[in-house]
Amino acid sequence: MSTGNFLYGVAMLLFLIGFYTVLARPSLIKKIIGINIMETSVFLFLISVGSRRGGSAPIILSGVKDYVNPLPQVVVLMAMVIAVGTTALALSMAVKIFESSGAGERRG
Amino acid sequence: MSAPIFTYLPVLLVFIPIILGMLIFLVQKEGVRIFLALLASLIGFGGLSWMWPTISKGLVLATRPIFLAPEIFLYFRVDALGLLFALVSALLWIFTVIFTVKYMEKESFKGRFWGFLTLAVASGIGVTLAGNLITLFFFFEMLTVFTYPLVIHGETGAAMAAGRKYFLYLFVGEALLLFSVVFTIFLGGTVFDKVGMLPTTQSPNLLRFLLFTFVLGFGVKAAIFPLHRWLPEAAIAPTPVTALLHADAVVNVGIFGLIRVIYNVFGPELIQSLGMDGLLIWVATVTMIFGSVIALRQDDLKRRLAYSTVAHISYTLLGAAVLSASGLVGALIHLVSHAFMKVSLFFCAGAIDRGTGKKRVSELGGMGYRQPLVMVAFTVASLGLIGVPPTLGFLSKWYLWMGPLEAQQSIFLGALILSTLLCAFYLLPITYRAFFKHAEGPVERQRTSWFYLLPIFVGAVGGLLLGVFPKPFLILARVVSESFLGG
Amino acid sequence: MEKHFLILTVTVPLATATLIPLLSIRWERAGFWLASLALLFSFGSALILVGGVLVDGRIAYHVGGWAPPWGIEIFLDWVGAFFLLLASSLSLAVAIFSRIYVEQNLEASKIPLFYVLLLLLAGGMIGFILAGDIFNMFIFFEIFSLSSYALVAISGGLESLKASFRYLLMGTISSLFVLLGIGLLYSLTGTLYMPLLAQELGVLPYSGAIRAATALILVAFGIEAALFPLHVWLPGAHSLAPSPVSALLSGLVIKMGVYGMIKVLFYILGGRGSSEIGALFSLMAATAIIVGALFALRENDIKLIFAHSSVSQIGYVILGIYLFSYFGLAGGLLQVLNHALAKSALFLCAGVVISQAGFRRLEDLRGIGRRMPFLMVFFTIALASLASLPFTCGFASKYYLCKGAIERGEFWLAGIVLLGSFLTLLYCVKIVNYIFFATPAVGRGGGERSYPEVSPWMMVPIGVLGFGSLLVGIFPGLSFILIKPAVLGLLGMVR
Amino acid sequence: MSLIYFLVPFLLVIAVATVFTRDLLAAVIIFSAYSLIMAVVWQQLGAPVLALAEVAIGAGVTVVLFVVAVCRTTREEKV
């Protein structure tokens, strides 16, 4: 594996770890954490696709010639918003499932 | 084949009874329902007999194709073969309506029964008038769909079980048939105008596979040997259903499909070159023998008649599969005679069941004195079925026996003779028991109403009269054999 | 001028959805009226747009005035028009149906939210159909997925919550697969605009990355379309959701998965690698048909039967698409239309029966056909076209699928299609037996109790759907006005 | 760019740690560390916009939502 695509490999590894959590861990909250790990790994992959050696942040300043690719950053920012939405929804479902399946011992 | 004459009559003939049938469901009063059903049957018979003169001269009536979707179009084409089958069904339909009026008096859900009966027979006629494979399949499947509620009309456990078996056999056949229809259309032909519409360039194995699926598809309805088990079960249904549908409309449609396949889709030369006519003949023979033997042992009257239907339908198959001119004529005439006789036999069974509640052959002792008229008709019809000279049955046997001789397969002649004898063995004892055995209980003469007697005598006497003046159906049969085998 | 309707069809429902919570504080029927008006507007503009497509084949609209690869373009062509008409008409019918249903079955506080989510679902689907840019498609995919998770769980029972959570997990994983696929495609080509992407991909050799990207996105849309091994979430979600919602889910949302697959296979890939993908997916579709039908036969809860039957019917659609031939695609699209109309009518009827009579199991529904005759006529029409009897749209789609399969020489596929439709017929007759040909068990709820009058609000949508499936059934040719050019257009894209 | 080679092993270790801890509250806390490190990785890859968003969302909102959810359900994970 060429060292250049090192970050892609890390992203895929994180994706698998997250996927494993969702598949194998029984607790609903742990599954949601797993989903978040998968999401961040996909974002890492998207950003590393758009990265550029020696490129600086996409804020146009005089004198700076080559910039990092801004399009993946837009995609990832929107996907992060979606990730927050999905996590909040999943958490509220998990809470409602727990509470309507018989109130276990619950501290205030 | 001369160019078809354009007409819209067949479309009206099929769709008006269907619309009337649907109207029956909405009508609440019993009188109006009977009127609608009778009107539908009269329209059917009237229209068909109006077409008889032109068709008997060898011409063909056809409509313009109505395109429902690309490649799916309704096309009606009335030729001699179609008209013969339709005429038989339509004629017997009228008398079944008369029989059902009395028979259904005490039954419940009459509206549903009348509606589905009309729809079923109308789609039966639709199959015979179909001009292309798609329309044939459309009405073929509608016939099965509309007959299913009739079979389970009683809503008892046994009726439901019979319905399930009926459903399983016929709809598997349906699926196979659609496969073969789509395959044929893919290979080339769709409209029944030429004798053989498949390109002979195809590999023989593929064509043999196609014919095999066709035979299975239509065979289920024609109750050939391994696929016949649904017919005796359906004997549980009310008598008009078993009489008209299972002795005449449904089973004839199966055989009609097979004849269309043998002569229109494949054509006699291709069948012979594939060597498949041997298979068909063997299937027919086995069903004949098997049906008659089992009929012997059946004690329930209706089940015995059902098994005899299984046997007799294969007479027609044998006649058609022998691929000889007189064999085909004999097959068609036999079909007509069997329809008339078997319908009247079933009506007699229904009358006896309604009159005295006797269902089993062993209980029929002394029935000749209880319902003399019914038993006389029963005897006449049985003789007609066996093929005693003056009746139409004899004429059909005569041509049927000539068929194998012409086609040099004389050993099947023996099978024909054997099954005719067996037919005698399972029908004549009933007459003997009815007239010469004394009944256990008191014997008082019962008056069976005219609604029963009229259809019964039409069937029995019709067989006799047609035997003497066979002109209407004989001409049609000859036209068919000329058009298919160039006799 | 009518180009603006393209963007308004999407934005009007979504904007009205945001208005509903504000207005429903004072005017408590706001939810229903706003939702119906917005969907009526979308349906009207869908008709205008389809008219435009009939005239000039493809309408495009540059949102924000930027040219495509830089800005976002939304376009409507033949395939889109077919799905758009289906989506807007069905959502309108379900919205109108759910007025009485929702008042009878949901708490008062959740009714405005039901309509908000319904509008978001409809707007999300319409946006998904029109999207010209893959990432835009992904965002609309998220919108209608999130709203369908919530709509499944809105009735609040524990079982429906669990089913909806499973649906959410699988949906989120499928959306992550799509995002990963988009990332791979972007790294290979550098653009998100589909036509340019397809052009760039065409130049590249068919490397592992393209195969991975396609596999990821097709699997994701396979989860959404509940294709066989990925369908685990569907039976629970569709049967426990409120009936109008399961009508929309079965009728439309799984079709969006199919639309996504079409977009990827034809628009982006141009049919490349179709041989290996086709073989795998038609195998999955074939198993879906048989297994879905067998499971449906085993159940006796009426909505569970229809849910499993959706799994099997979707198998037909995907089988049709992966044949990559004229008749295969025509059969697939026709099956989409047939299943959408028939299944939503069936679910709506089941909804009426369950909310009026309170029974879900078949044994309790004995002889109900005689007490609700008018409703049951449409129920039978829908069952007939589901079972693909003659003179129904189902027959035409089954015919074309068989023809397509035989044309490619795969007789076993034609056999599977016929066996599947036989099994479908089995469970349809099983239902008909219970509804029409069984006398109500005396012990249950006083047999002959006449049910309260079915309100016209519920009957009209069912009537329209039933009449629509009858009309398309007798003359499938009508739908070919859209299907024929759509299929020819798709085949034209296959290089 | 070189900082990433230093941070990435941390990321993997923390991810595995979050998966296999049985106490949910601990898992959530470790997860907030995970997002912080991810924020630094974004910054290193030249995406300050995302770094700010990741910090705000990861450390700010998501973790708080998780903690509140864990308080309303059980803390121990049944294996």
Added chain:
Amino acid sequence: MKKLGAIFLLSLCGLFLLAAVTSLPRMGDPENPTNSLVVPRYLEKGLRETGCRNTVTAILLSYRGYDTMMEMVVLFTALAAALAILGRESLETCCETFVLPSLLVRMVVVIFVPLFLAFALYVITHGFTTSGGGFQGGVIVATTVIIYTLVFGLDEMVKRISPGVRMVLESSAILSFMLVGLLGIALGGNFLITTTPTLGLSDFLRRAILLLLEVSIGLASGAVIISLFCLLKKVERG
């Protein structure tokens, strides 16, 4: 058993993904298609066309404004979905037994909350030149309000920011996008054209519209996240 199945499936999927990833073009070198096809125009003309020095905000608001509008719809859907499941906290929240933390904590929070809000406002409004943006600012506003709620209790916060206000804010972003879009159509261009120079609007008016959008995104996302937090924080009575 489930674990083994999961591990097997994952290793299969992992191998497949890693193989695919290795055949991708090298990460970070300038000749990649990602750096040569669409993006150069954003970088060269971005500043002139949208007046935003930060290209990410330029793309977010102007080039792909439609996506941002739909992103806000996603947030709104997530909130509506969570409400459908948990039900909005009742206006008179329960008097849960809430113990005020020590004076020191309260003093620190009282001092810092206005500072954080000022910082958040800065982040929202300076999205054009610095690496900020509506959405990040909104989240920071939400986080500050959450800190305030944790310290002073839900009742205190609800008195300050009532559910009614939050409901209006939540829908404000989508409605403002809608208005800007319809304004674009009214002026004869396409939907959302007002965020682009093509229509000849004065430079100042265009920047004002972009700022309006930026602020509405910030407030809306803040309100949504606060409502989501209240939903989960609400303690079931009894």
